[in-house]
Amino acid sequence: MTSLFKYFLCLFFFTAFGFSQIEEVNPASYIKTIGFKGSTNESQLPILKLGEPLLLEFDALTGTEPDFYYVIEHFNYDWTPSNLVKSEYLRGFDNQRIQNYKNSFNTYQIYSHYMLRIPNEQTRGLLVTGNYLMSIFNDDDELVFSRKFMIYEDLVNVGVAIKRSRDVKDIDKKQSVDIVINSRNINFNNPLENVKSLIIQNNNLNTAISNIKPQYTLGNQLIYKYTSETSFWGGNEYLYFENKDVRAANVGVQYIDLKDIYHNYLFVNTSRANQLYTYNPDINGNFLITAIDANDVSIEADYTMIHFALQHPELTDGSSIYVYGNYNNYALEPDNELHFNSETGLYECAFRLKQGFYNYKYVITDKNGILNEGAISGDFYQTENNYKVLVYYRDLGARYDRLIGMGEGSSVNISN
Structure with a gap:
């Protein structure tokens, strides 16, 4: 080509x-x-x-x-x-x-x-x-x-603070991102139009918040302290499993079977939306390839068929349930869609994953494809989430948007 x-x-x-x-x-x-x-x-x-x-x-x-x-x-x-x-x-x-x-x-x-x-x-x-x-x-x-x-480029300081929602009705379910941008080398021209920010939760561009303008401008300091515009649903800690040994049940794996390749059957999961929040350390939806007795996991880690099962009433309104995580870039595809099994009374699906440690959770999309991340997992303000804030700037006469700074924060120290 x-x-x-x-x-x-x-x-x-x-x-x-x-x-x-x-x-x-x-x-x-x-x-x-x-x-x-x-x-x-x-x-x-x-x-x-x-x-x-x-x-x-x-x-x-x-x-x-x-x-x-x-x-x-x-x-x-x-x-x-x-x-x-x-x-x-x-x-x-x-x-x-x-x-x-x-x-x-x-x-x-x-x-x-x-x-x-x-x-x-x-x-x-x-x-x-x-x-x-x-x-x-x-x-x-x-x-x-x-x-x-x-x-x-590291041209501006980007301060990021995670707060509980300022909207009382969502104070127990949402997290708000406050931003302060301090410029050391750039005199902003018309920052309301030329400065653009992007807020990303857990490296997921699908749910990122964009087109947020500075709320206050104090000289070369830009301040964002919105009530709802920079708020995210808190979600819940991710579920996880690890199958670094394909021949034995491991963390989150109930039992195994060998067919054409190894099959790993995970423990049945249940809805957590109506339960109390429980802290459970995760890697915010990410994954890590691991395999025991392997010198080079990139070529020695095997692929296994992972079987997911969720206890949930059958949906009859056109909604769909998916296994969600960064293992496939948070994509909602036929492979990771669960289907109701009338014989077991469970939502089930199976697909190939390389040996490793994986974060995942279950999400629902309605008949119009609108995503609801917390419908099964729940939304809690205490959930530990990672946030990144990217700051773009286009000066007068410039031909492209420069990315002039990045800030990062975690809700592990969330405050009111």
């Missing part, structure tokens, strides 16, 4: 949709365990300081060692294509084949593990801050999947 063809393919895609906001494309069924992070960032949503390396890993469960190619595009704050040409934000070339891969060793499930590091010999670095999209294509010029990431 030529670089020119991919360029026109991306150009056609953006033009056909009227330069609308770009969305991530979920992977094909044979792509599993996508890991996307920086050198010091263990989340699946890389937010990197300019100059830091970026690592993308994934498995192809085909056994044929397929070829994949990567394309990097730059975007504005609202995920519309920026006006920059590639040479202005990328040093070197993209549209290159991913050359670094290894085949699985001593596993029931055959797969190839691919690794892409930026910078590399072809793509020597990214030159500007802002929003980026990494797109992976196959040999047939088909888009296999895409992932968003951000690069920032």
Whole structure:
């Protein structure tokens, strides 16, 4: 596949949709365990300081060692294509084949593990801050999947404080994010229009709050202390399991069975919405690949069929229940949708996951596809959640939105 063809393919895609906001494309069924992070960032949503390396890993469960190619595009704050040409934000070339891969060793499930590091010999670095999209294509010029990431400069201090909701009706269920931005190097021009903030809970872009304007401006200090505009549902601590030993039941695993691959049957879960909050340390929806007696878990960890079961009354209003977590980028897909089994009286589903430690919870979408994260798990102000605040700025005459700072906070020390 030529670089020119991919360029026109991306150009056609953006033009056909009227330069609308770009969305991530979920992977094909044979792509599993996508890991996307920086050198010091263990989340699946890389937010990197300019100059830091970026690592993308994934498995192809085909056994044929397929070829994949990567394309990097730059975007504005609202995920519309920026006006920059590639040479202005990328040093070197993209549209290159991913050359670094290894085949699985001593596993029931055959797969190839691919690794892409930026910078590399072809793509020597990214030159500007802002929003980026990494797109992976196959040999047939088909888009296999895409992932968003951000690069920032440390030009402003971003203070983040987590408070209980100021709205009395939600004081026990919501968490509010207060923000104070102090500029050291930039004199903001018209900050109400040119400064834009993004608030992300637990690295989940699907529920992020955007387009929040400063509530108060004191010189070069911008203050956000809203009643409801920067509030998130508290949710509940994630459920979890670990199957680092596929031959024995482990944390959260009730029993196992060996068929074509190992099958792990988790303990039956119940609704927690009407129960009292109980602190249970989690990793905020994330996952970690682990396997005992393995020197290299990237190729020695096996895939198992994980069986989920939820005790819940049958829904007859068109709603759906899903297993939710960062293992698949919080996607709601047919594979992780639970279906009611009239014989057992349980909602059940099963899908392949690589050995490891996984956070998950159950969520409901109504007949219109509207997500309700707390319908089964509950919402509690005490829940420990991670929050990241990204600050974008476009100066007068600038051609793209710079990402000038990032702040982080946790609700572990939530206050009134």
